Amino acid sequence: xxxxxxxxxxxxxxxxxxxxxxxxxxxxxxxxxxxxxxxxxxxxxxxxxxxxxxxxxxxxxxxxxxxxxxxxxxxxxxxxxxxxxxxxxxxxxxxxxxxxxxxxxxxxxxxxxxxxxxxxxxxxxxxxxxxxxxxxxxxxxxxxxxxxxxxxxxxxxxxxxxxxxxxxxxxxxxxxxxxxxxxxxxxxxxxxxxxxxxxxxxxxxxxxxxxxxxxxxxxxxxxxxxxxxxxxxxxxxxxxxxxxxxxxxxxxxxxxxxxxxxxxxxxxxxxxxxxxxxxxxxxxxxxxxxxxxxxxxxxxxxxxxxxxxxxxxxxxxxxxxxxxxxxxxx
Amino acid sequence: xxxxxxxxxxxxxxxxxxxxxxxxxxxxxxxxxxxxxxxxxxxxxxxxxxxxxxxxxxxxxxxxxxxxxxxxxxxxxxxxxxxxxxxxxxxxxxxxxxxxxxxxxxxxxxxxxxxxxxxxxxxxxxxxxxxxxxxxxxxxxxxxxxxxxxxxxxxxxxxxxxxxxxxxxxxxxxxxxxxxxxxxxxxxxxxxxxxxxxxxxxxxxxxxxxxxxxxxxxxxxxxxxxxxxxxxxxxxxxxxxxxxxxxxxxxxxxxxxxxxxxxxxxxxxxxxxxxxxxxxxxxxxxxxxxxxxxxxxxxxxxxxxxxxxxxxxxxxxxxxxxxxxxxxxx
DNA sequence: TTGAAAGCGCTAACAT
DNA sequence: ATGTTAGCGCTTTCAA
Numbered sequence: 010x011x012x013x014x015x016x017x018x019x020x021x022x023x024x025x026x027x028x029x030x031x032x033x034x035x036x037x038x039x040x041x042x043x044x045x046x047x048x049x050x051x052x053x054x055x056x057x058x059x060x061x062x063x064x065x066x067x068x069x070x071x072x073x074x075x076x077x078x079x080x081x082x083x084x085x086x087x088x089x090x091x092x093x094x095x096x097x098x099x100x101x102x103x104x105x106x107x108x109x110x111x112x113x114x115x116x117x118x119x120x121x122x123x124x125x126x127x128x129x130x131x132x133x134x135x136x137x138x139x140x141x142x143x144x145x146x147x148x149x150x151x152x153x154x155x156x157x158x159x160x161x162x163x164x165x166x167x168x169x170x171x172x173x174x175x176x177x178x179x180x181x182x183x184x185x186x187x188x189x190x191x192x193x194x195x196x197x198x199x200x201x202x203x204x205x206x207x208x209x210x211x212x213x214x215x216x217x218x219x220x221x222x223x224x225x226x227x228x229x230x231x232x233x234x235x236x237x238x239x240x241x242x243x244x245x246x247x248x249x250x251x252x253x254x255x256x257x258x259x260x261x262x263x264x265x266x267x268x269x270x271x272x273x274x275x276x277x278x279x280x281x282x283x284x285x286x287x288x289x290x291x292x293x294x295x296x297x298x299x300x301x302x303x304x305x306x307x308x309x310x311x312x313x314x315x316x317x318x319x320x321x322x323x324x325x326x327x328x329x330x331x332x333x334x335x336x337x338x339x
Numbered sequence: 340x341x342x343x344x345x346x347x348x349x350x351x352x353x354x355x356x357x358x359x360x361x362x363x364x365x366x367x368x369x370x371x372x373x374x375x376x377x378x379x380x381x382x383x384x385x386x387x388x389x390x391x392x393x394x395x396x397x398x399x400x401x402x403x404x405x406x407x408x409x410x411x412x413x414x415x416x417x418x419x420x421x422x423x424x425x426x427x428x429x430x431x432x433x434x435x436x437x438x439x440x441x442x443x444x445x446x447x448x449x450x451x452x453x454x455x456x457x458x459x460x461x462x463x464x465x466x467x468x469x470x471x472x473x474x475x476x477x478x479x480x481x482x483x484x485x486x487x488x489x490x491x492x493x494x495x496x497x498x499x500x501x502x503x504x505x506x507x508x509x510x511x512x513x514x515x516x517x518x519x520x521x522x523x524x525x526x527x528x529x530x531x532x533x534x535x536x537x538x539x540x541x542x543x544x545x546x547x548x549x550x551x552x553x554x555x556x557x558x559x560x561x562x563x564x565x566x567x568x569x570x571x572x573x574x575x576x577x578x579x580x581x582x583x584x585x586x587x588x589x590x591x592x593x594x595x596x597x598x599x600x601x602x603x604x605x606x607x608x609x610x611x612x613x614x615x616x617x618x619x620x621x622x623x624x625x626x627x628x629x630x631x632x633x634x635x636x637x638x639x640x641x642x643x644x645x646x647x648x649x650x651x652x653x654x655x656x657x658x659x660x661x662x663x664x665x666x667x668x669x
Numbered sequence: 670t671t672g673a674a675a676g677c678g679c680t681a682a683c684a685t
Numbered sequence: 686a687t688g689t690t691a692g693c694g695c696t697t698t699c700a701a
Contacts, residue, residue, distance in 0.1 A: 014479065016678055027688045032680060042686065057477075062456050063397050064678035067693045072393070074436070074457075082425065083613070088418050095412065095439045104454070106404070107437040109425045124434070126392050127404075147387075149344065228617060257617040264619070283413070284614035287558060287587040289594070346694055357672045362696055372670065394694035397677045 015056040023052035035060050075103050075310060076128035078121055080136065082109045084226065084254065085282035086299045087134065090155065093303025094132060101311050103129075112136075112196075112225075118144070125150050130310045132303075136198060151313035153306045156198065157324055164313070165322040166306045170199045173295045173327040174206035174249060177277045180293070180329060181247045182214050185338040186275060190219040190245035192234055192255055194226045200251065203279070207249055219243060223255045231258025239263055239274065246274060246338060253278030253285045253294055260288065260334065275335040279327075290333035298325045345386040353382035365390050405433050405640060406458035408451055410466065412439045414556065414584065415612035416629045417464065420485065423633025424462060431641050433459075442466075442526075442555075448474065455480050460640045462633075466528060481643035483636045486528065487654055494643070495652040496636045500529045503625045503657040504536035504579060507607045510623070510659060511577045512544050515668040516605060520549040520575035522564055522585055524556045530581065533609070537579055549573055553585045561588025569593055569604065576604060576668055583608030583615045583624055590618065590664065605665035620663035628655045 017035075021028045026045060033039055034049050041049070052058070066072045075098055079087040095105055106128055110117050114136050122144075125131060130151040135142075139158050146152075146162060157167030174191070181189055191207050193200045208218045221238050223230040231254060238248060238259075250256035256278030260270055268274055271290050278285060278294040285292030305323060313319055347365075351358045356375060363369055364379045371379070382388070396402045405428055409417040425435055436458055440447050444466050452474075455461060460481035465472070469488050476492060487497030504521075511519055521537055523530045538548045551568050553560040561580060565588070568578060580586035586608030590600055598604055600620050608615060608624040615622030635653060643649055 017680095018678080028679080029681085029689075030687055033687085036680085039686075045687080059452075059456060061678055063393060063402070064693090065680075066393050067397055067678080067695090068680045070693085083415075083418055083422050085413075085415075085418075088413055088415075091437070092413050092439065095437070096441070099438075099450075104457070105437045107421070107425070107435045108429075109422065111426070120429075122389075126389060127434070228613065257614070261617050283558065284587070284617065287591050287614065287618050289619040291591075347696095348694080358695080359672055359674095359697080360670085363671090366696085368696095369670075375671080391694055394677090395696075397679090397694080398696045400677085 014061075015058045017058075017060065019056055020049070020052050020058045023056060024048040072127065072129055073103050074106050074128045075307065076106045076108070076121075076124040076131040077133075078108045078110055078117070078124065078131070079134050080110055080112050081226075082107070084252075085284065086252065086280045086297075089282075089299035090134070090303035090306070093300035093305075094307040095303075097304050097307035097311070103307075103311070110135075121145070122148065130314050132306045132310060136196060138198060151310055151319070153310045153313075155302065155306060157322060159322045161322075164309055164319050166302050166309065166324070167322070168297045168302075168325050168327050170202040171206035171209075173279055173297065174203040175210045176327060176329045177249050177279070177293075177295060178207040178210035178218075180331065181249070181275060181277070181335065182210065182216065184247075184275070184335060186247040187216060188219075188243065188245045189216065189247045189249065190221060190238055192221045192223050192231070192238060192248055192250045192259060194224070194230075194251040194255070195222045197226065197251065203249075203251065219245060223251060226252050226254060228254045228258035228261075231255035232262040233258075235259045235262035236266060239266060239268060244274075247335070248274060248276050250276065250278050253280045253282040253292060256292055256294070256334070257285065257288055260290070260292070271334050271336040275338070277335060281330055286332070288334075293332045293335040294330050296328040296330050298328075301325060344391075345388045347388075347390065349386055350379070350382050350388045353386060354378040402457065402459055403433050404436050404458045405637065406436045406438070406451075406454040406461040407463075408438045408440055408447070408454065408461070409464050410440055410442050411556075412437070414582075415614065416582065416610045416627075419612075419629035420464070420633035420636070423630040423635075424637040425633075427634050427637035427641070433637075433641070440465075451475070452478065460644055462636045462640060466526065468528060481640055481649070483640045483643075485632065485636060487652060489652045491652075494639055494649050496632050496639065496654070497652070498627045498632075498655050498657050500532040501536035501539075503609055503627065504533040505540045506657060506659045507579050507609070507623075507625060508537040508540035508548075510661065511579070511605060511607070511665065512540065512546065514577075514605070514665060516577040517546060518549075518573065518575045519546065519577045519579065520551060520568055522551045522553050522561070522568060522578055522580045522589060524554070524560075524581040524585065525552045527556065527581065533581065549575060553581060556582050556584060558584045558588035558591075561585035562592040563588075565589045565592035566596060569596060569598060574604075577665065578604060578606050580606065580608050583610045583612040583622060586622055586624070586664075587615065587618055590620070590622070601664050601666040605668070607665060611660055616662070618664075623662045623665040624660050626658040626660050628658075631655060
């Protein structure tokens with residue numbers, strides 16, 4: 010059933026040349042005399058020879074593989090990152106070794122360390138704080154982080170979280186909202202930045218921010234958290250959610266609690282996942298260009314692999330997308 | 340910056356033993372005398388040695404990597420497959436080499452052939468017809484197909500597409516619908532099966548099925564196709580869409596064309612993607628258990644890798660999920 | 670329990 | 686333009 014594949018030696022023998030010649034031919038390294046080339050072509054064809062990438066990698070030290078870790082592939086934000094990264098990788102003849110850490114912090118480091126041994130470079134999304142990320146430098150492989158870490162020695166791509174929530178808060182204040190709540194996800198590294206962004210904007214209007222926590226960055230968690238926000242002692246007239254999934258869950262539950270959306274409460278998310286547009290009311294959010302983030306991260310990594318100087322951190326401009334889930338309140 | 344990692348020889352030297360001993364120690368292959376074990380442990384710790392999986396794979400012929408190709412990682416159906424497959428893979432200490440073929444048929448075969456050289460086995464989602472899938476047998480690697488292919492020599496996991504649309508049509512007929520349309524995706528291998536399932540059910544009630552095509556399995560395509568379905572000469576009172584994404588797009592556009600949902604038209608999808616639940620009206624659909632499909636495919640593959648006899652094809656029971664996008668019509 | 674030695678399939682000098 | 690040869694880092698007989 011499983012006859013083992015032909016090796017370079019089989020081809021060399023069949024074509025009556027040396028293995029070195031076969032190797033050079035496979036790599037297009039030089040030109041050959043017509044008869045040799047013909048025999049080579051024939052032998053390779055006849056044997057169905059394909060060179061073994063493992064053996065090649067052993068010598069060259071390159072695998073043409075990029076490791077990519079995400080916190081949860083089910084989250085469209087990460088899905089889009091993978092999409093973008095995969096596209097650029099394929100263009101450059103790289104393949105993705107994907108690991109979904111499933112929001113399990115304890116597994117992150119060992120998984121990444123194991124991954125590092127099998128790839129040329131890594132793109133990492135992690136909940137580890139910057140201060141605890143030094144070990145990544147010792148992987149001896151180029152790494153690009155999916156976050157904004159300007160002070161780290163590791164290149165990164167991310168967004169300005171402070172600005173994202175600032176923009177949302179500004180939009181809500183401009184629309185006449187006075188009681189704004191933030192439904193966050195405390196485990197995320199960026200949660201505090203997002204709180205500060207909203208708070209700063211509200212403070213300028215002499216308003217304060219009530220902070221709640223959703224315990225997970227998912228729609229289900231948004232559903233569960235809804236009642237304590239909406240049925241608690243200080244009901245908000247607008248809610249900024251940590252991400253679109255939480256917002257989507259929140260809206261669904263708010264509706265089934267009998268609240269009118271967006272009349273009774275405006276809701277916003279962050280990420281601009283594809284399905285916010287198809288919810289109703291369509292979700293107001295901040296586009297953080299997840300797919301482009303994936304593309305850029307991969308581009309930076311491939312540049313690093315090509316020997317270019319590492320390029321520090323890059324951010325995308327968050328862009329407010331106003332849809333129907335936020336409304337003027339007078 | 341990039342000092343190359345220590346090899347097994349460095350460890351052997353540092354510990355004053357042979358490389359064979361180090362190898363056996365790393366693989367936990369046997370027991371060692373206390374002093375040797377202590378020196379081994381110390382040397383490995385001191386040097387930060389990690390064995391090179393590439394070199395290991397060269398000899399063992401195993402990479403502990405599974406290749407997974409999907410048509411479009413952005414489609415939650417495939418995202419969930421990846422999720423399930425990744426989970427099972429990690430449990431068994433395998434890693435996923437992911438390729439998103441981006442619905443590009445021409446690339447499928449070369450990408451899969453290249454992938455096959457780097458992995459122990461493959462899980463493949465492909466638009467290739469069964470008749471043109473024989474070359475996969477010659478990859479000399481276990482393959483599991485993500486589709487229902489009972490007549491192929493390759494194990495597969497999929498769903499009963501005929502039954503899925505039959506169930507949807509039955510549900511609609513039971514609700515009193517008389518003019519049912521199908522908004523399909525002609526490029527999909529399973530589109531015809533789905534048409535037949537719906538048609539068969541309708542025929543039993545002396546009804547016929549109008550068939551339209553969305554040109555892509557995406558929400559955007561559903562939006563674009565909506566007007567020709569709803570504003571054409573034979574307006575349906577119910578639409579079965581090829582998948583949830585098309586249905587979501589269709590509903591959005593129908594609403595903005597001024598139709599009331601679900602009063603003016605009932606809509607269904609297939610897949611039960613997570614966001615159908617958060618649309619409004621929440622989408623009636625058929626659950627095909629994408630995540631479980633990914634898990635099962637990986638389980639079957641890992642069993643095949645462990646030498647078990649290949650296990651043919653498996654199907655999940657489609658399960659009707661009635662939500663708010665379909666309504667009784669009298 | 671430990672070690673010596675022969676490769677896995679290939680590339681990369683270095684000849685010729 | 687083609688061939689010879691020495692490994693890449695590791696596992697695996699086989700012997701001690």
